[in-house]
Structures are given as C-alpha cells and as structure tokens.
Amino acid sequence: MTWLLERLADHARHRPGAVALEDTDGVVTYAALHRRVTERAARLRHIGARRLALAGDNGIDWVITDLAALSLGVPVVPVPPFFSEDQRRHLSNEARLDVLYQAERDRLTRTGVAGARATDDLAKITFTSGSTGTPKGVRLTGDHLRRTVQALAGALAPHAGQRHLCVLPLATLLENVAGVYVPLWLGARVLLPDLASLGFTGSSRLDPAAFARGLHRWRPHSLILVPELLRVLVGMAAVGAPPPASLRFIAVGGGKVDAGLLIRARDLGLPVYEGYGLSECGSVVALNVPGADRPGSVGRVLPHARVRIDADGEIRVRGAVMAGYIGEDAGAEWPTGDLGRLDQDGYLYVHGRRKNLLITAYGRNVNPEWVESAFQGCDTLLSVVVQGDGEAALSAVVVPTPGADPARLHAQIEAVNATLPDYARVGRVVIADQPFSVDNGLATANGRPRRDAIAHRYPCAPATPASRV
Numbered sequence: 159m160t161w162l163l164e165r166l167a168d169h170a171r172h173r174p175g176a177v178a179l180e181d182t183d184g185v186v187t188y189a190a191l192h193r194r195v196t197e198r199a200a201r202l203r204h205i206g207a208r209r210l211a212l213a214g215d216n217g218i219d220w221v222i223t224d225l226a227a228l229s230l231g232v233p234v235v236p237v238p239p240f241f242s243e244d245q246r247r248h249l250s251n252e253a254r255l256d257v258l259y260q261a262e263r264d265r266l267t268r269t270g271v272a273g274a275r276a277t278d279d280l281a282k283i284t285f286t287s288g289s290t291g292t293p294k295g296v297r298l299t300g301d302h303l304r305r306t307v308q309a310l311a312g313a314l315a316p317h318a319g320q321r322h323l324c325v326l327p328l329a330t331l332l333e334n335v336a337g338v339y340v341p342l343w344l345g346a347r348v349l350l351p352d353l354a355s356l357g358f359t360g361s362s363r364l365d366p367a368a369f370a371r372g373l374h375r376w377r378p379h380s381l382i383l384v385p386e387l388l389r390v391l392v393g394m395a396a397v398g399a400p401p402p403a404s405l406r407f408i409a410v411g412g413g414k415v416d417a418g419l420l421i422r423a424r425d426l427g428l429p430v431y432e433g434y435g436l437s438e439c440g441s442v443v444a445l446n447v448p449g450a451d452r453p454g455s456v457g458r459v460l461p462h463a464r465v466r467i468d469a470d471g472e473i474r475v476r477g478a479v480m481a482g483y484i485g486e487d488a489g490a491e492w493p494t495g496d497l498g499r500l501d502q503d504g505y506l507y508v509h510g511r512r513k514n515l516l517i518t519a520y521g522r523n524v525n526p527e528w529v530e531s532a533f534q535g536c537d538t539l540l541s542v543v544v545q546g547d548g549e550a551a552l553s554a555v556v557v558p559t560p561g562a563d564p565a566r567l568h569a570q571i572e573a574v575n576a577t578l579p580d581y582a583r584v585g586r587v588v589i590a591d592q593p594f595s596v597d598n599g600l601a602t603a604n605g606r607p608r609r610d611a612i613a614h615r616y617p618c619a620p621a622t623p624a625s626r627v
Contacts, residue, residue, distance in 0.1 A: 159228040159281050159300040162307070162339060166225070167192055169345050178342060181217045181350040188345070191222070198226035205266055207257040208273030209283075211250060213237040214261025215352045216328050221338055223259045224328075228281055228300070235283045235295075236329035239353075240360065240603050242596065245285075245293055252484055253283050253295050278481060284331040286437050293603075295484035296331075296437045305462040306440040306478065307339045313447050313460060315344055319379025319406045323349040325356055325369075326382060332412065335441045337382050349376050366390050370399055377404040384412040385419070386605075388430060389534050392419060395426040409433050409445065413606075414510060416531035417454040418577075424453075432456050434508055438492055439463065439478045444506045455505035465506060472512055473498045497525065514609065519550040522581040526609075529554075529582050536570040538562035541594055543607045544584065545616075551585030555616040557593045588616050 166188065169176065174189035186194065202210065202223075210227045212234050214220055227234045235253045237246060249255070256273025259266050281300040285293035322341045326333035328350075341348050357368030369390065383391065388410045391401060410420075411433040423430040433445035434456030443465065446457035459465045463478035473494045482488040497515070498508040510525030517523055526544035529552065533542045538559050546552035558567055575583040594600035594607050600615065601607055 159303065161300070161304045162343065163195070163225065163229045165343055166195070169342075173345060176345065177347045179218045179221055179348050179350060182352060182355060183218070186218055186222075191225075194222050195225045195229060198222050199229050201266060202226055202230055202232060202257070205257055205268070207232050207266075208275060209233050209235060209253060209255045209257070211235050211237050211253075211255040211258040211269065212261070212329070213239075213258060215239065215354075216324050216350045217261055217352060218350055219264055220261040220328050221348065221350065223261065224334070224338075233280045233283055235285070236331075236334065238285065238329040238603070239327050240596075240605075241285075241293070242603060245603060249285050249293060249295070253285075280481065282331075282334075283484065284334075284437050297481040297484060298440055299481055302440050302478065302480070303335065303339070306335060306442060306460075307343050309460040309462040310336055310340045310442055310445070311343045313445055314340060314380075314407065317407045317448050318344075318346070319404075320346045321349060321377065321379045321404070322346060323351075323373070323376050323378030323381055325353075325387065326384070327353065331437050331441045332435065333382055336409070341380075349378060351376065364390060366394055370394055370401070373401045373405075377402050379404055380407045381405065381409070383408060383410045385410060385415045385531070385534060388415065388423060389419065391428060392423050392426060392535075393537055395428060396422075400427065405429060407431065407448075411435060411442075411456070414508065414527040414531040416534045418532070419534045420453045422535060434506060436494060438480045438488070439475050439494070440480070443475055443478060452501075452503075452505045455501070455507050457506065458504050459506060465500065467499055468493075470512075471497045471499070471509075473506070473508065516544070516547045516552070518546060518552070518581060519548055520581065524552065524582050529578065529584070532574050532578060533571070536567075536574065538567040538570050541590075541607065543594070543609060543612050545609075545613055546585075552583065553586050553588065554584040555588045555590050555612055557590045590616060 169188040170192040176188050177185045178188045178191045179186040210232050224234055235255055254271055254274040255269055256271050258269055279299040279301055281303055282298045283295045285295050324333050324337045328334055338348055356372040357365035408430045410430055415432050431446040433442055435442035443463045444457045444459045464476045466474050468474055473496045475492045479492040480488050495512050496508050497512050500506055510527035514526050529544045530542045533539055539556055540559050541557040543555045544552055596603055599611050
C-alpha cells in the first residue's frame with residue numbers, strides 16, 4: 159500500500175506540524191508519523207514478519223504498526239477484541255500468522271506458525287463473524303483498499319471536517335478504512351481514545367453517560383456509528399443531553415436503520431447519514447452525504463463500485479469485490495445476500511438478508527430486519543428479534559431495557575405496530591429471560607442475533623400468560 163504511505167510522506171513535507179493521530183497519551187504530527195512508521199517497519203523487517211496479527215485496544219501504536227506492515231507489503235490481520243479464544247486460534251491458524259503485535263504492550267512476538275508469503279497485492283485479511291461463530295477470512299488487496307479510500311475521500315472531503323473520533327474497534331474494517339485511512343488521506347486528525355474511556359465494556363455494553371462525556375471531551379467533527387449507538391445518541395439528545403456542537407457528519411451503518419430513527423436524529427440536530435457495505439466489498443459501497451441524501455435509502459453507490467439487482471431482488475456488486483475468502487477465489491461479481499432495490503435516481507435501498515426472509519401463512523414476504531428496525535426508537539427495548547415463517551402472524555422475542563415499565567413497553571409496541579402494514583405487525587410478544595449474548599449462544603461475537611438459536615429457545619408458539627405482553 160505504497161499509495162497511502164506516499165500520501166503521508168507528502169503531508170509530512172508540506173504540513174509537518176499538523177497533528178495526524180491523538181490518543182489519551184499524546185499526539186503525533188504528520189512528520190513524526192512518517193518517522194515512527196519507518197522505525198516500526200524496521201522492527202518488523204528485523205523479526206522477519208510475513209503475516210502480522212494486530213491485536214489490542216484503539217490507540218496510536220495500533221495505527222502505526224498497521225501502516226508499517228503495509229509499507230513493507232506484509233498483510234495485516236486485525237484481531238477483533240470481542241473474539242473468543244477459539245476464534246483467535248482459528249484466525250491465527252487459518253491466516254498462517256507468524257508474528258503478533260500487542261498494542262498495549264508494544265510487543266512483537268512470534269506465533270510459531272509458518273507465515274505465508276504475500277501474493278497478489280494482498281494487504282489485509284479481515285475476519286467476519288457469521289451466525290455459526292466461525293469467522294471467515296476476507297482477503298483484500300491494496301488496490302481494492304486504495305479505490306475504496308479514494309472514493310470515500312472524494313465523497314466526504316467537503317463534509318467530514320478535520321477531527322474524526324474512532325468509537326468502533328480499529329479491528330472493525332469499517333473504522334480501519336473509513337475512520338483511519340480516509341482521514342489520513344485527507345490530512346485530518348484521527349482521535350484514538352481507548353474504548354473503555356468512552357464507556358464501552360466488551361463487545362456490546364455501553365455506559366451512555368461515559369459515552370457522552372467522551373464525545374464532549376474529544377469534540378469530534380465526524381463519527382461512524384452502528385444503529386445501536388445512534389439510538390443511544392438520539393436518546394441522550396431527546397432528554398436534553400445533546401452531543402457536542404462540533405459534529406458535522408455522522409455515518410451510520412452495519413445494520414438496518416429505521417427511517418423514523420434517522421428523522422428523529424435530524425429533528426434533534428444530529429447530522430446523520432446512512433451508508434451500506436460489507437467486508438467482502440471493502441467496507442463501504444454506498445453512502446448518503448449532504449446534498450445527495452435520501453432518508454430510507456443507504457445512498458448512492460460510490461464510484462469505485464457498481465451495483466445491480468438480480469431477478470430475485472438480491473443486491474450484487476462488481477468492481478469492489480474481495481480477492482476471496484482464505485483458500486478460495488471470488489468471482490467478478492459478489493452476491494451480497496441482501497435484498498434491495500435501486501430507485502430511478504440511483505439511490506440504493508436495502509430490505510434485509512435474503513436468508514432471513516419470512517413468508518407468512520398468507521403468502522406475504524416479510525424481512526424481519528425491516529420490522530425490527532421499526533422498534534429502534536423504543537426506549538423500553540434493548541433487542542427485538544422477529545419470527546413467524548409459515549405462521550399467520552408475526553411474533554417477537556424482546557429483551558426489555560432494565561427497569562422498563564411493562565405498560566409503557568406494551569404501549570410502545572402497539573404504537574410501532576400502528577405504523578406498519580397489517581401483515582408486518584407483531585401479533586404476540588415473548589419476553590426473553592436474559593439478553594442475547596455469546597455466553598448463552600444467542601448472539602454472534604460481534605453482537606448479531608443468532609436467529610435459529612433464539613427460535614429454538616423461544617419458539618413461535620402462543621406465549622404463556624407470564625410471558626405475554
């Protein structure tokens with residue numbers, strides 16, 4: 159990825175004193191960044207790294223090591239902090255990682271695995287966590303990442319400002335590419351506090367008050383959020399605790415977002431714009447931006463990618479496709495597994511996962527993600543999973559917010575139902591006795607619900623009086 163390093167060298171020549179990276183321990187200017195990347199690359203060369211596992215919390219050292227490896231043509235494999243030990247072992251063996259860098263300790267160690275030689279411009283292997291919990295290694299080339307970064311930079315340059323705060327783990331491809339590479343390409347400042355200081359515990363627990371304090375401390379111009387974090391932000395703003403006025407652009411993706419939640423966010427003054435992408439396509443395929451924005455859509459397709467909708471309604475991508483999973487090659491076109499449509503102006507709409515499609519007893523097709531997203535504005539609900547394939551009416555397994563009033567929960571569900579067509583309304587509700595998590599087998603490592611496991615634990619039979627709402 160010499161293209162990014164050349165860009166950083168250019169910033170170092172023309173703006174040496176500008177700050178590139180900042181964390182709780184200090185700042186690194188563009189001149190210092192160029193020097194430290196060179197020094198870190200020398201350490202990697204000395205140890206003979208061929209494939210590098212990059213682990214640890216967000217911070218300056220994580221980014222410097224990532225850039226140093228890429229400067230040498232050493233493929234980087236970020237290790238998600240929410241992976242289990244079994245998943246970490248699988249990742250190391252599958253990707254043939256010979257060196258591990260632990261950011262908190264600034265330590266390089268050999269893994270004992272014979273590292274594979276880099277081939278075909280391989281720059282990064284990012285592991286996804288599917289519903290089975292067994293992660294797949296997505297191989298991305300430097301050229302693919304370059305085209306993604308340049309397309310995003312072109313779209314965001316007029317809007318994102320000069321201070322991007324990373325609130326997702328850097329091992330998340332979306333934050334790694336759009337939250338680090340893009341700001342650095344643009345010569346902006348990347349803010350990298352440790353995630354605990356922002357209120358995060360594990361992969362899916364957040365202290366909203368600590369999150370609010372972190373936002374006001376760092377005063378970012380831009381953020382990348384998943385839908386649940388947007389819901390937290392909207393909830394805080396609604397009760398008189400708005401985020402800092404510095405914010406200019408908030409991208410949200412990684413799951414279906416309810417159009418009503420976006421409208422609420424805009425009404426509260428939050429500059430929120432929905433996008434769409436997946437690891438197999440390099441993180442971002444489409445994005446709404448100011449002046450080219452249609453709430454309910456995920457935006458127009460970025461110029462490095464091409465999208466078509468096949469006869470079955472599936473979104474297919476060309477021009478921005480991975481090299482393949484480890485041990486496999488990908489074709490020129492990637493079937494995303496998502497259902498959607500393109501409108502006459504080229505805006506892409508995503509309805510949900512094809513494999514999750516429900517067909518009711520009356521023959522109606524319902525995407526559960528669409529119905530679930532409609533409940534994102536309910537402050538009494540932490541999680542909602544909709545079931546009902548082959549049933550006359552839909553059911554929902556819900557996890558209430560701790561301390562939620564049952565009457566208020568019932569009223570919010572009925573209010574959402576009133577906004578949905580009759581075939582998409584939730585006819586019965588089952589209260590889960592615990593949140594969906596990796597520990598109880600009801601969620602993947604990155605927090606997505608395991609629908610089959612939830613359906614087995616809470617089947618779509620009529621609810622008992624104790625569990626009915």
